[in-house]
Amino acid sequence: MTDARRAPSLRPLHAALLAAVALLAVAAPAAARAADDRVIFRLTDPLGDDHGDGSLRYPRSNDLKRGDLDIASFSAREEKGGTFFEVTFARRIRRTEPRAIDEGATLLTDVARLGFYTFNVDVYVDTDRKPGSGNVQLLPGRLAELQPEYAWEKCIALTPRPWDAGDETKRILTRRQRMEELKARGGKEKLPRETAQEISAEVNRLVDEKVFFPTVVQVNGPTVRFFVPASFLGGPARPEWAYVVFVTGADILQKLDLASLLGIDKKAALPGPYLIPVAYGSWENKFGTDTIDELLPPIVDLVVPPGASQEKLLGSSDPETDTPVRLPGVVPADLPPAGAAGKAR
Numbered sequence: 001m002t003d004a005r006r007a008p009s010l011r012p013l014h015a016a017l018l019a020a021v022a023l024l025a026v027a028a029p030a031a032a033r034a035a036d037d038r039v040i041f042r043l044t045d046p047l048g049d050d051h052g053d054g055s056l057r058y059p060r061s062n063d064l065k066r067g068d069l070d071i072a073s074f075s076a077r078e079e080k081g082g083t084f085f086e087v088t089f090a091r092r093i094r095r096t097e098p099r100a101i102d103e104g105a106t107l108l109t110d111v112a113r114l115g116f117y118t119f120n121v122d123v124y125v126d127t128d129r130k131p132g133s134g135n136v137q138l139l140p141g142r143l144a145e146l147q148p149e150y151a152w153e154k155c156i157a158l159t160p161r162p163w164d165a166g167d168e169t170k171r172i173l174t175r176r177q178r179m180e181e182l183k184a185r186g187g188k189e190k191l192p193r194e195t196a197q198e199i200s201a202e203v204n205r206l207v208d209e210k211v212f213f214p215t216v217v218q219v220n221g222p223t224v225r226f227f228v229p230a231s232f233l234g235g236p237a238r239p240e241w242a243y244v245v246f247v248t249g250a251d252i253l254q255k256l257d258l259a260s261l262l263g264i265d266k267k268a269a270l271p272g273p274y275l276i277p278v279a280y281g282s283w284e285n286k287f288g289t290d291t292i293d294e295l296l297p298p299i300v301d302l303v304v305p306p307g308a309s310q311e312k313l314l315g316s317s318d319p320e321t322d323t324p325v326r327l328p329g330v331v332p333a334d335l336p337p338a339g340a341a342g343k344a345r
Helices: 008-016 162-184 193-210 310-314
Strands: 039-044 071-079 082-089 119-126 144-146 154-158 217-220 223-229 242-249 278-280 287-289 299-302 325-327
Touching: 071 242, 154 162, 154 223, 162 193, 299 310, 310 325
Parallel strands: 144 325, 278 287
Antiparallel strands: 039 071, 071 082, 082 223, 119 154, 119 242, 217 223, 242 299
8 A cells, every 4th residue: 555654645445346346035055066177166056136226126237137137156267377267147148249339320339348338247256354354445336345254355246337437447546646635635636646646546556456357258148258367366266255246237328426426416326437327216227226325226136145135235225324225255165065955045
């Protein structure tokens, strides 16, 4: 981290996103190590729970149907130079095709070049397992935090537009951090150029160090595989680490809310690039809900530890006290063998 004596203006960033930049009864996940000893772990998730806190309805768009974002399993496999993570859904993944998606005749295959376009997968990894160490804030727009005992050191953000999402994440955080610094100074003058540049440089460094946007991706039927190099995780994935894994809907042509982005609307949530939001009612291009809660996360399916309920976790925010949902991690090494999973009571 940057020395506070050199960059005092960066303190809000660590509070706002990362102290760096920085998923009714539910079947508990099971962990398995297959006969192929390169499989590090596999977590299973119950089917039919792609409804967030229980109230989420899919958009009325033809591009998303129930089951499309329903996680069946999450696994890690050691490969030369790193780890292939794998997510299998309940339904076959909708592949990109060369069709126009806007009035300018932009082709879907030109925008989403990795073979998929309807979802994002977030994986937050607690590598040191030390209480109080790491980051609890998630990437912009997730409207959730991690429970402190699962604070993360590394984030893997699978998205149809990784290059653009990485750049947009940096811009969102830089703009918000500059607004925070300006407010701290009374908001009467522009930030000194040197301070603005320092904030930008530090945000860029933190995102590059702590967040990885996979670009080596394979899509096969209901399964997506994505490669994470050992240089990012410090080696192959380990079953002793804690993982927070969830899926959100992807809006690949999203236009960000400038009022929220620039801090004009104080109640607006920090936007997330290419993330389908949640809104009260039924919508063509948003997840609908009958829950009136501005802190309801746009998380569609979440892998939860034994004894936990996805619905209770994702519905646990408190708008009156501005308290967001706090998510637990799953430690594969601590789980029962596959097939021995029970149900939350």
